[in-house]
Amino acid sequence: MWTWFHRLASPPSFYRFADRLAPWLLVSGLLLIGWAVWLGLFVAPADYQQGDAFRIIYVHVPAAALSLSIYTAMSVAGAIALIWRMKLAEVAVVSAAPIGASFTALALVTGMLWGKPTWGAYWVWDARLTSELVLLFLYLGVIGLQQAYSDARMAARACAWLALVGVVNVPIVHYSVQWWNSLHQGSTLLSAEAIANPKMAPSMLKPLLLSMAGNYLFFGAVWLRRMQNGVLLRERRAKWVREIALPADLPNARPLAGGPGTAKRGDRT
Amino acid sequence: MTKRNQRLLGVAALLIGVGVAATLGFTAFRKNMMYFYTPSDLVAGTVPVGAAAQLGGLVETGSLTRGEGLKVEFRVADCAKNIPVRYEGVLPDLFREGQGVVADGYMNAEHVFIATRILAKHDENYMPPQVADALKGNPDTGKHSCMPFKAVDKTVAAS
Numbered sequence: 221m222w223t224w225f226h227r228l229a230s231p232p233s234f235y236r237f238a239d240r241l242a243p244w245l246l247v248s249g250l251l252l253i254g255w256a257v258w259l260g261l262f263v264a265p266a267d268y269q270q271g272d273a274f275r276i277i278y279v280h281v282p283a284a285a286l287s288l289s290i291y292t293a294m295s296v297a298g299a300i301a302l303i304w305r306m307k308l309a310e311v312a313v314v315s316a317a318p319i320g321a322s323f324t325a326l327a328l329v330t331g332m333l334w335g336k337p338t339w340g341a342y343w344v345w346d347a348r349l350t351s352e353l354v355l356l357f358l359y360l361g362v363i364g365l366q367q368a369y370s371d372a373r374m375a376a377r378a379c380a381w382l383a384l385v386g387v388v389n390v391p392i393v394h395y396s397v398q399w400w401n402s403l404h405q406g407s408t409l410l411s412a413e414a415i416a417n418p419k420m421a422p423s424m425l426k427p428l429l430l431s432m433a434g435n436y437l438f439f440g441a442v443w444l445r446r447m448q449n450g451v452l453l454r455e456r457r458a459k460w461v462r463e464i465a466l467p468a469d470l471p472n473a474r475p476l477a478g479g480p481g482t483a484k485r486g487d488r489t
Numbered sequence: 490m491t492k493r494n495q496r497l498l499g500v501a502a503l504l505i506g507v508g509v510a511a512t513l514g515f516t517a518f519r520k521n522m523m524y525f526y527t528p529s530d531l532v533a534g535t536v537p538v539g540a541a542a543q544l545g546g547l548v549e550t551g552s553l554t555r556g557e558g559l560k561v562e563f564r565v566a567d568c569a570k571n572i573p574v575r576y577e578g579v580l581p582d583l584f585r586e587g588q589g590v591v592a593d594g595y596m597n598a599e600h601v602f603i604a605t606r607i608l609a610k611h612d613e614n615y616m617p618p619q620v621a622d623a624l625k626g627n628p629d630t631g632k633h634s635c636m637p638f639k640a641v642d643k644t645v646a647a648s
Contacts, residue, residue, distance in 0.1 A: 265617035265618070265619075266617065266618070267615055267616065267617070268616055268617060268618040268620070268621035268622075269583055269588075269611065269621075270583065270611070274615060277615075299500050302496055302499075302500055303493060303496045303497045303500055304493065337582060338581070338582070338583055338609060338611050339581060339583075339608045339609050339610070339611070340580075340581030340582075340606075340607065340608045340609055341606075341608055344524065344591075344608070345524075346524035347522050347523075347524065381503075384500060384503055384504060384507075385503065385507055387504070388504075388507045388508055388511045392511070392515070396522075399515075399522070400519070400522040400523050400524065400639065401523045401524050401525050401527070401545055401638055401639050401641070402524050403524055403525075403545075403591050403608060403610055405610070405611050405612050405613045406612075406613045407613065408613040408614075408615060411613075414613065419613045419614045419615065420614070420615040420616070421615060421616040421617055421620055423617065424615050424616070424617070
């Protein structure tokens with residue numbers, strides 16, 4: 221198992237592994253999202269209080285859940301990058317940030333669009349909304365920090381430190397509605413009470429869970445593709461990248477797929 | 490100690506340090522993290538008369554009276570106390586008796602909360618109208634008659 225893991229950490233084998241996995245994640249993610257949208261918009265009944273406005277939950281909740289999950293994943297990758305100096309983890313940190321920022325922005329915007337008809341205000345400075353906004357700034361900080369360095373390794377390590385410092389905000393966002401009074405309601409899915417006694421009718425819950433699964437798979441596909449790009453850029457002088465990048469019919473270029481020996485040439489650090 | 494263990498220690502120290510700092514900070518500033526005061530807080534006099542504050546709680550069932558124009562009066566309650574609220578203006582769509590609200594405003598000398606803005610606080614329950622109708626008249630099925638809001642002043646919560 222560990223040898224497989226170590227092999228995966230080498231850029232060329234990761235590249236080929238991701239190349240095989242990403243299309244499956246993308247297709248299954250999009251299918252699940254499509255199914256969830258169909259069920260959520262056309263099959264699920266309207267809510268007894270909010271009417272049809274509640275349907276934005278099928279975008280808002282997966283986006284918000286991903287905004288926290290991606291940050292957590294990013295900081296785990298950051299810890300691996302800092303402790304074990306693993307190149308692939310460095311690439312993982314910097315390539316997760318823009319995706320996480322997008323999902324955070326999506327969660328904020330959909331939340332505001334829902335807040336106006338439901339609460340009566342687009343925005344209030346309560347603990348949940350404010351900490352989620354701080355999360356967006358943390359993502360933007362990681363992106364900005366990465367741009368500020370010309371050396372890719374230095375940039376990735378600085379980003380990893382910032383990701384680790386900022387991870388303290390993840391439990392704050394999640395528990396803000398439990399620890400403090402907020403305008404934002406408590407968790408419908410992930411509180412001890414809600415798991416014991418679901419707070420959502422099954423016909424409304426099913427599309428939500430499907431949409432969550434679909435969005436996670438979609439994120440997986442996008443993350444892998446971004447990491448592939450990051451790996452290619454970093455290893456652009458390596459032989460295995462030339463083999464992939466150069467068209468096969470050019471003289472002194474070898475065929476596209478790497479032969480059995482190529483994995484060994486990537487370094488594992 | 491190897492270099493790697495040193496780095497491991499560094500990362501762990503950072504995480505623990507930031508975690509402890511955040512815990513201490515947020516415990517000390519707990520009051521500032523609260524978006525609203527509960528009726529118990531206001532009854533206990535936590536907020537001086539005339540000072541801007543937010544009041545959150547449930548609109549007490551049967552307390553809503555409509556005056557001329559857009560004037561309304563109702564009582565906002567938590568599980569222990571309630572406060573009369575006076576407001577003139579547009580109410581959010583989800584405003585109704587038995588539902589959560591957060592009101593911006595201040596306490597006047599007669600201990601009436603004069604609201605300048607009312608927001609509806611939605612709860613975490615989602616269900617189709619038929620299910621909601623079926624639950625009516627059965628108070629034990631998840632719909633709470635009072636919400637466990639957190640009093641900002643901890644001594645109030647204990648009383």
